[in-house]
Amino acid sequence: MKIELTVNGVVRTLDLPPLVRLLDVLRGPLGLTGTKEGCGEGECGTCAVLLDGEPVNACLVPIGQCDGRMVVTVEGLAVDGAPGALGRAMAEHGGAQCGICTPGMMISAEALLVARPAPSAAEVRHALGGNLCRCTGYERIVDSVLRAAAARRGAGEVGP
Amino acid sequence: MSVADLARYELAVPRALSEACALLAARVASGEPTLLCAGGTDLLVELGMAPPLAAGARPPLCVDLSRLPELRAVERLERDGARIRIGAGVSYLTLGRHELVQGALPLLARMSHDIGGPTIQARGTLGGNLATGSPAADGVAALAAHDATVVLTSVRGERRVPFAGFQTGYKRSVRQADEIITAFELEPLAPGSPWCWRKVGARQAQAISKVAFAAVAELEGGRARRFGAAMASMAPVTATLPATRALVLGTPLADLDGEALDRAVAADTSPIDDIRSTRAYRAHCARALARGFLRELGAAV
């Protein structure tokens, strides 16, 4: 099936079997390995990407449903090729340890911060409810997102 | 796992409901296996867990429902007593944010925040929740509490099935193979009326319910003039609690007896032991949830 979609701002034209998972298309033909596979069944959230601005699990999205749509992966959150406020906060404040959950955490956090630039800790926890982390105990992730939100408000930095 | 098999499926992408119905009718008439896909949050998990396809076997055709505008609308049916029609393909995310839903169907809006996590809410739909037929389905319990009408469409036209007549057994329903669930029609809840959505699970997000309880009521003169309630994970189908409803509707709230209520809830449910919970704990939760809501309505139970 011919599929045209925009990935991180670049239009990509693909010809692929339509039920192949968006996750495998990103990590395979598109070479975007920032998006990880954890459970492969919607439970862990490490494969999260933005689809038309909303966070979804790329392991549960058939590529055939992506024609004409816009995908943003963790690579697309970079600002001028370097981590933005969110990526920096995760690195500097212990929000990432082994890092497997980090791409999904950042995507869910990005969706939240675009909608609510000054979220409460409870809102951050709710937004990250579908993202599991086996390392940090979550506190530092929530803290990193709150710090990133503050930094973005200060710097006037907006998401992609 | 048979994720590799996904590369062998084909997808049809109809752009209108009539086109989808015609395709489905032709497939069913010729006996060719067909799958439907809305948000894919049940289907992709199921296909991933399915045994590998035999070499050379032709997989079922998958029909995409996500591009059908008829399944995506939320609207007030002005001609029909202001009932609200919710497209079967509306995501939980849209439902939870929709002003009309928040105002007139607050239980549905609240429930939408409790399905999986935000990534599941962005994709999952009420149509998929009902079609999968799990007795643990949260959205279906919310529909049942409102006595929603299920709208089914096929090449033969549209038919409306009251919720109480839709499910016929574990994962079985009156839906014919060539019918698409297109919408749900619900009676708005009078402004300010009490309602309850409680999901008991191991964790707030990403946990299938041990028990979920959905209820709405409208009160007048010390009685409930409207009382709808349902439970998930308490029976082989969504429990619609007919004995409990009859008791509450037939008794002035001040006269309602707690033990009679417990007996009605017990008669309406048949919980089991499974990996998520025990029969005894589920029965306890069901009694406590029902009593809790009735206390909120002013009953001394």
Ligand SMILES: Cc1cc2nc3c(=O)[nH]c(=O)nc-3n(C[C@H](O)[C@H](O)[C@H](O)COP(=O)(O)OP(=O)(O)OC[C@H]3O[C@@H](n4cnc5c(N)ncnc54)[C@H](O)[C@@H]3O)c2cc1C
């Ligand atoms: C991690 C995770 C967490 C979850 N948490 C919850 C939860 O908390 N509560 C809960 O109730 N569920 C939960 N689910 C299950 C699932 O998300 C819901 O049942 C959801 O509503 C399914 O909708 P969908 O559009 O994704 O269905 P799909 O996967 O697209 O379809 C499911 C089935 O329904 C059929 N179907 C879909 N739409 C229609 C239609 N309009 N007409 C006829 N048939 C149709 C399809 O053929 C398919 O067989 C969870 C799933 C995952 C993966």
Ligand code: FES
């Ligand atoms: S890999 Fe997609 S949710 Fe775990």
Ligand code: FES
């Ligand atoms: S940092 Fe290791 S899983 Fe989250």
